[in-house]
Amino acid sequence: MFFTRAQEIALAALPFLDPKGPSGRGRGVTAIAQAAGVPAPFLSKVLGRLVDRGLLRSKRGRGGGFVLGRPASEITLADVALALDRRDGLARAFPPVAGPAGALLAPAREDFLDRLRRTRLSDLAGAERMDSPG
Numbered sequence: 654m655f656f657t658r659a660q661e662i663a664l665a666a667l668p669f670l671d672p673k674g675p676s677g678r679g680r681g682v683t684a685i686a687q688a689a690g691v692p693a694p695f696l697s698k699v700l701g702r703l704v705d706r707g708l709l710r711s712k713r714g715r716g717g718g719f720v721l722g723r724p725a726s727e728i729t730l731a732d733v734a735l736a737l738d739r740r741d742g743l744a745r746a747f748p749p750v751a752g753p754a755g756a757l758l759a760p761a762r763e764d765f766l767d768r769l770r771r772t773r774l775s776d777l778a779g780a781e782r783m784d785s786p787g
Contacts, residue, residue: 654745655765659737662699665689667733668777672725676709699737706736723775734769743769750766 656664671677682700686693700719703709708722712717721728731743738746743766750758 656734657737658695659699659702660698660734662671662691663703663733663737664730664777665691666699667721667774668725670719670721672721673776674721674724674727677720679712679720681718685719688718703736708732708736721774728774729770730772730774731769733774744779
């Protein structure tokens with residue numbers, strides 16, 4: 654609804670990476686895609702963009718794959734959204750609604766932007782575990 658497809662894919666997939674960050678164990682694209690239920694080819698492109706922006710790192714060798722560029726507790730949803738958007742701020746990445754509805758929806762937009770700034774990847778990982786069967 655608010656996010657681009659790349660942002661949605663990233664937010665679905667990133668909680669499946671080791672929350673320790675750079676010191677964590679890497680995970681391959683196929684494993685991440687299967688865990689997140691997203692298409693591996695598109696995920697590969699998204700993860701590559703996040704490596705280019707410094708949010709992820711790519712590790713080679715045993716235990717290689719993708720790792721977070723810093724611990725999950727230090728990465729916000731705003732960081733992810735902006736890494737994939739290339740705009741210089743959340744207000745530009747998620748512009749106000751135009752027209753008469755804009756004033757009515759402005760408080761909801763501000764709440765949304767504030768939630769992006771406050772919610773960390775580590776929060777998503779906890780939510781994912783709560784939602785998973787078993």
